[in-house]
Amino acid sequence: MLGSTSSDYPPVGLGSSGTLSHVYIQHPPLRCNIPETKGLYYDDGNKLLLSPTADQILSWKIAPTMQFDPPESDSINEGPILSMRCSLNRKFIGIKRSNHEIQFKNRETGEMFSRRCKPDSESILGFFWTDCPTCDLILVKTSGLDLLRYEHELNTFRLVESKRFSVSWYVYTHESRMILLASGMQCTVFYGFQFSSGGIIRLPKFEMTMTKAETNQKPVLTEDDVHIVTMYGRIYCLQLDRVGMLLYLYRFYRDAVVQQGSLPVYSGKIAVSVVDNVLLIHQVDAKVVILYDIFLDSLAPISAPLPLLLRSSSNSRRQKILQEDNTISAYGGTIYGDSWTFLVPDLICDVDNGLLWRIYLDLEAIAASSSDMPLVLEFLQRRKSEPTKIKQLCLAILRTIIVEKRPVSLVARAIDVLIGSYAHSVKMGNGLPGDKGLQRSPKSTGSRSYEEPGSQMNMQRHMEQESSGKEEHRQFIGTDASKTHADVSTSVAIGALKLAVSENVADLNLETVGTNSGRFLEKSFPTEREEIQVESSNTASGKSPLQSEELNNGPSTSASSQQGTQSPSVAISPEDMHNSVFAVVEEEMGGDPAYLVAIIVEFLRSVSKRNSKVHPNIYVMIIQLLAFNNRYPEIGMFLVNKILEPSKEVALQLLESGRQNLATHKLGVDMLRQLSLHHDYVTTLLQDGYYLEALRYAHKHKVITVRSSLFLEAALATREAQNLAAVLRFFSDFLPGFKETSDCSRYQRILVEMS
Known part of the structure; x- marks a missing residue:
């Protein structure tokens, strides 16, 4: 939290190369400073930046990315321009010429027509286009709203409905x-409407809170003090x-408007942006920005207040530092200058210099500023702007805390966050390409239950009971890292196995135990039932939340679903964890592998x-780590307690590691038989010298893929003529055509020589 008011901050201009920041604008910006243009206007319906000249309008497309191509142009008549917007189908341009007239141009035919109001009783405040099924244009006047529909035959707008209020x-x-329409003496009484493709929703009238000053008992709310923002598909008003130096947060429902807390402000002038569902409160006078992640209605800032920086687009960090001074001098303006206009949701327009900037989050800096890595991972997994970059950052964070040998409980929480995010992504149909069939298949050959031969233990996997209580969302900055590192002895469990990991990771013990790690999952990635509760915290009162149409019913979403394409995801699959985390840290850590085994067990849990x-x-990696440290008894216990699931790869690794331990080797042989891997089982028996048992097994299960010469060689190795004769007789009786083979002739001669 901030510890001082805006007056305590020193004047801050453009950030230097050594300045820490979590938010930045990137050079070069979109330049719109063409000679003879008269101002800049933003059309948020079409994501266009419009700039008029004396006889034409220039337009730049800025979504999904800024286009640095030459602007499009449309000819217009001369005259004053107060504002302008294009229709959503781009067929019309509306130009507000005065407070009593709006002029329209049909871009296809070039025809012009106007809409006027009564100059003696009302004035036009503005207008906007809509995709509402009942109207095409909303005219906002001091007397209320006019809902208009375009009549093609008459080439004009017909009044559909009027909503009258001051x-x-x-x-x-x-x-x-x-x-939101402000009315009343203090402009604190509001009427609200949502005009979407699904129809018109009218909000109940509500009043905003204002603190009375000693010198002004009736302060007036201005247009600059109210902001509509959309985060996680929910609509809020700030x-x-x-007077009170507070920023009130309102949540919109269909039948209610609920105040959901307040945020402190430290500047008499603020601006609001939303970048990747993160709320940015710009303290303009203090020249810093504070970040909030309004998830599960948490109002704690996610970082300390830091300045907004101007950065170059160079990929090299050294080049960025060298070019930053040149970038600052080339700009020639001032950060948070008077000419800056903040556009919804993440744009800044420098009107004086004719520049348009986009705001970005520095996720690496945000992650580096916190000591609570699980909360950082929760935050990163909710971001969608740069999925590939975010995914690599999450993997790097997890590798780092494992290599640094942080407490197992902390690493377990971090793993729970990532696996929970992946499971939620798969459940919502946003899994990684090729991730079909991620659920366990009980009939899968490689997933059969396994029991150690001769053992009476058939223990079921222990499933933890999740705590029903919710932990409060904690602030990133200010987390006491010493408490985290003070936990030098942590117990983690899966099934009936307990790994006691002390500071020197001295021993592995067996004991039934439960854990409480993993409860952060419900906070970060709620189930469907919990998500409904989050989206409608007042469901019991009948309140239904309003949501952003662009995030739920937008054309881009529907097009993507129709095409069946999958965009890159921040979700980290179990295979990613193995390839990019465990396989990497295994090489870096070395030494006693007990700590890494404990981490992998938590991952499996x-x-x-x-x-x-x-x-x-x-599972192969666990066997290798335990065998490297001569912990062969633990391998058997891992199998008994269902921590290691049977598969061909596991069985072959048991055979490999069992070269130094007969019991482990036998576990591998028994697993091959348990999984009905007949060829591998027979081959292993032959390699171990059990050729008669291999022969009986091959005959019983009709194994014909093993060459007969292998059996004959195994019998010959005993140097007993009767053994070789028995094998020859078996193949002569049961293998058609064997008597005509070269193997039969060869071993017949050898048998004669031995006799």
Whole structure:
């Protein structure tokens, strides 16, 4: 939290190369400073930046990315321009010429027509286009709203409906499809409407909170004090109370508007942005920005207040530092200057210099500023802007805390976050390409239950009971890292196995035990039932939350689902964990592998809890680590307690590691038989010298893939003529055509010589 007011901050200009920041704008910006242009206007419905000249309008497309191509142009008549917007189908341009007239141009035919109001009783505050089924254009006047529909035959707009009430000013965003109309002496009484493709929703009238000053008992709310934002598909309203130095947060429901807390402000002037569902509160006077992740209605900042930086687009860090001074001098403006206009949701327009910037989050800096890595991973897994980069950052964080040998409980929480995110992504149909069939298949050959031969133990996997209580969302900055590192002895469990990991990771003991790790999953990635509770915290009262149409019913979403394409995901699969985490840290750590085994066991517990599939290479790695440290008895206990699932890869690794331990080798042989891997089982018996048992097994199970010469060689190795004769007789009786083979002739001669 901030510890001082805006007056305590020193004047800050452009950030230097050594300045830490979590938010930045990137050079070069979109340049719109063409001579003879008269101002800049933003059309959020079409994501266009418009700039008029005396006889034409220039437009730049800025979504999904800024286009640095030459602008498009449309000819217009000369005259004053107060605002302008294009229709959603781009067929019309609307230009507000005065407070009583809006002029429209049909871009296809070039025809012009106007819409006027009564100059003596009302004035036009603004207008916007809509995809509502009942109207095409909403005209906002001091007397209320006019809903208009275009009549093609008459080439004009027909009045469909009027909603009458006194209006002082309004705010509207196309992202939310919502308009708020301010009325009353203090402009604190609001009417709200949402005009979406599903129809019109009218909100109940509500009043915003204002603190009374000693010198002004009736402060007036201005248009600059109210902001509509959309985060995680939910629509919020932010209202600045300049006297109380608070920013109130309102959540919209169909039949209610609920105040959900307040945020402190440290500047008399603020601006609001939303980048990848992260709320940015710009303290303009203090020239810093504070970040909030409004998830599960948490109002704690995720980072300390830091300045907004201007960065170059160079990929090299050294080049960035060298070019930053040149970038700052080339800009020639001031960060948070008077000419800056913040556009919803993540744009900044420098009107004086004709520049447009996009705001970015520095996720690496945010991650580096916190000591609570599980919470950092939760935050990163909710981001969608750069999925590949975020995924690699999450993997790097997990590798780091494992190599640093952080407490097992902390690493277990971090793994739970990543596996929970992946399970949630698969459940919602956003899994990685090729991730079909991630659920365990009880009939799968490689997943059969396994019992150690001769053992009476058939223990079921222990499933943890999740705590029903929710942990409060904690702040990233200020976490006491000493408490985390003080946990030098942590117990983790899966099934009936307990790994006691002390500071020097001295021993592995067996004991039944339960754990409480993993409860952060429900907070970060709620189930369907919990998600409903989150989305409608007042369901019991009948309140249904309003949601952003762009995030739920937008054309891009539907197009993607129709095509069946999958965009890159931040989710980290169990296979990614093996290839990019465990396989890498195994080489870096070396030495006593007990710590890494404990971490992998926690990983298996997390995966098992979500009924996901684990690649056999994970189990192979556990066997290798235990065998390297001569902990062969633990390998047997891992099998008994169902920690290692049977598969061909596991069986072959048991055989490999069993060269130094007969019991482990026998476990591998028995697993091959348990899995009905007939060829491998017979081959292993022959290699071990049990040729008669191999012969009986091959005959019983009709194994014809093993060459007869292998059996004959094994019998010959005993140097007993009767053994070789028995094998020859078997193949002569049961293998058609064997008597005509070269093997038969050869071993017949050898048998004669031995006799």
